[in-house]
Amino acid sequence: MINFQIRPDKLAEEMADYSRKLGHGIENLIDAGEIDTGVTARTAVYKEDKLVLYRYDRPEGVEASNEAPLLIVYALVNRPYMTDIQEDRSTIRGLMDAGQDVYLIDWGYPDSSDYALTMDDYINGYIDRCVDHICEAHGLDSINVLGICQGGTFSLCYTSMHQDKVRNLVTMVTPVDFKTPDNLLSAWVQHIDIDLLVDTIGNIPGELLNWTFLSLKPFSLTGQKYVNMVDVLDDPKKVKNFLRMEKWIFDSPDQAGETFRQFIKDFYQKNALMAGEVEIGENVIDLANITCPVLNIYAQQDHLVPPDASTPLGGLVGSDDYKELAFPGGHIGIYVSGRAQKEVTPAIGEWLSKR
Amino acid sequence: MTKNAFWNDDWMNTQRQYWEQWNNMQQQALGVKQPPTNPWEQSMEHWWSAIQGAVPSTGQDFFSKMMDQGKNYFQMAEQAMQAANGQENISDAWAKMLHGLTESFHQTPSNDPFKKASAFWEMPMDNWNRMASAMSPVPGDTLRGMPHGDVKEHLDRLLGTPGLGYTRESQTQYQSLMQAAMDYQEAMAEYALFFSSMGEKSTKLLQQKIGDTPVESARHLYDTWVGCCEELYAEDVITEDYAKLHGRLVNALMVLKSRYGEILNESLSTMNIPTHDDLRTVQIRMQEQRRENKKLNSEVAALRREIMKMQAEKKTTDAKPAAARTKAKKVTKKKAAPRKKKAAVAKRSTK
Secondary structure, eight states, rough: OOBBOOOHHHHHHHHHHHHHHHHHHHHHHHHHSSSSOOOOOOOEEEEETEEEEEEEEETTTTTOOOOOOOEEOOOOOSSSGGGGTTTTTEEEHHHHHHOEEEEEEEEOOOGGGGGOOOHIIIIIIIIIHHHHHHHHTTTOOOOOOOOOEEHHHHHHHHHHOOOOEEEEEESSOOOOOOOOTTTHHHHHTSSSOOHHHHHSSSBBOOOHHHHHHHSSSSIIIIIHHHHHHTTTTTOHHHHHHHHHHHHHHOOOOBBOHHHHHIIIIIIIIIHHHHHHHEEEEEOOGGGGGGOOOOEEEEETOOOOOOOOTTTHHHHOOOOOOEEEEEEOOOHHOOOOOOOOHHHHHHHHHHHEEEE | OOOGGGTHHHHHHHHHHHHHHHHHHHTTOOSSOOOOOOOHHHHHHHHHHHHHGGOOOHHHHHHHHHHHHHHEEEEEEHHHHHTTTTTTSSHHHHHHHHHHHHHHHHHOTOOOOHHHHHGGGGGHHHHHHHHHHHHHHSSSTTGGGOOTHHHHHHHHHTTTSSSTTHHHHHHHHHHHHHHHHHHHHHHHHHHHHHHHHHHHHHHHHHHHHHSSOOOOOOOHHHHHHHHHHHHHHHHHHHHHHHHHHHHHHHHHHHHHHHHHHHHHHHHHHTTOOHHHHHHHHHHHHHHHHHHHHHHHHHHHHHHHHHHHHHHHHHHHHHHHHHHHHHHHHHHHHHHHHHHHHHHHHHHHHHH
């Protein structure tokens, strides 16, 4: 027996309530103005092609307690301002508060002139030159590296080839095993002819990536989210924060064709990182070459990089000092949730400063 | 702005009357031929079109989505109400509505009152079409109406006929393009069918989920519906069957695009305009050049550092004997002083 108790008068009232919220919310939306991204002051210290290496400015009088600076290597997918999205939700600020001197690589927006950039160019080229720049600026032989998502995978490859330049490695929501049963992204790319895709369209458009990510939960991400948002439209701060997140979600740079080709074929389709068969330039990536301390942070409700995709790292690295940190949240919540600000960044800072 | 808001008292009264009309129809089983139109949607659309210009572009899309989703969830409740037309109790009406929804996944005639709710399951397809449009010279849904089934089989045979004569190359290219377009259309139809069958399952799940819990609001109904859709979607899209379907859709679009590209290249080539292949060669060569330059720059920088280091070492080495000589001189001078002193003493003693 279906217990359906929506009465006409109640339904009319519900519609009126929804309408009132929309009506009031429109004023907050008009007042929202331009949506700023990235809140912490920073200085561009190195530029190469479309890449910019930023150093975050420390508040006056506050010194970094850790001698070794920390380089954040973000994914090529989406923009790195996720790590500094708003004043009270900033991984960057949290790391600085935890005594770290923070640098970040902004990859920029590749265009057709970047089509032929390979993973070798990104890892042994761009990342290596950024590390060299920071080492030289600080008079050090090695620095700390924090890789995020795909940037974490890049950082693992980099460290396995340049262990002498990495003092400590932190990986956040980083895929290592790309073929776990619960990995939807992986399942979906298995039957795509990647060569045909890249040969046909060259760089992979951001729209294709957006479609893929929205398709993971289409009804919630393209529908219900907006209904829920109506409930908080009367709060100008929440409206602005929501718009900021919307901007980030749809701010998807195109992917350099050749890098995309190798990343999807070798990592997702062949799962070659697990097998120790990935070739970057003239090197074969063996994660056992990583002997520095490693902190691997994953999100327990991550639908993009499920925990099982991250945790095999422990069995593959050659380090005696390997630690995992499980965060009770999702792929984005690990940077922007209130809990992450209290738990994740202080834990990274403490772990790094001890080493 | 709020003075002209669409949710004022007049609107509330109209909306109440609208629902009361439906309620009367339920109770009295009047069987009205033309249902009244919902003033809420109309008012909201008028209001939005009036103020849209004042909203910053960053917020327009976001706000439209909130309105569309609002319509979605009220439409579900509305359909349940409408289904009550002629029924004695609301539960029967609800069962009728779900039945209608299930049926609508099999066939969606233009006047079907359940079409809007069943269209919810077209969201993944719509998302695909938007993305495909962004990458194509034609709208993503252009090919949805292309013939399939038996007609497609005949066309397949026709398009397989070898080209003849002077223009045979060109004929083959166009036949190949047509073939790719039909294959893509077929892949899209399969994709749509997959979601259609999933939609049918979701109504059954919805029926199960709301079986015991009283549904008291449109929002409750909408949230439960979304939950059912996501649950079934998550189960079905992780399967190998879906992965193959997904792969076929993407691959079919790429084949179609590459056939377009071949014809376009041909035309560009005849006009002495660089083709896609020419550009690709340039892109690859440029990157090789850039890589080589960076390598050379890096080697030059390393050599420069080495030279500076050597120069610094040389300076240190050169400075050492000089320092030693200076030291020696100083020592000599220091040693000479006592002699002077001695000499002075001698001088004094001789006095």
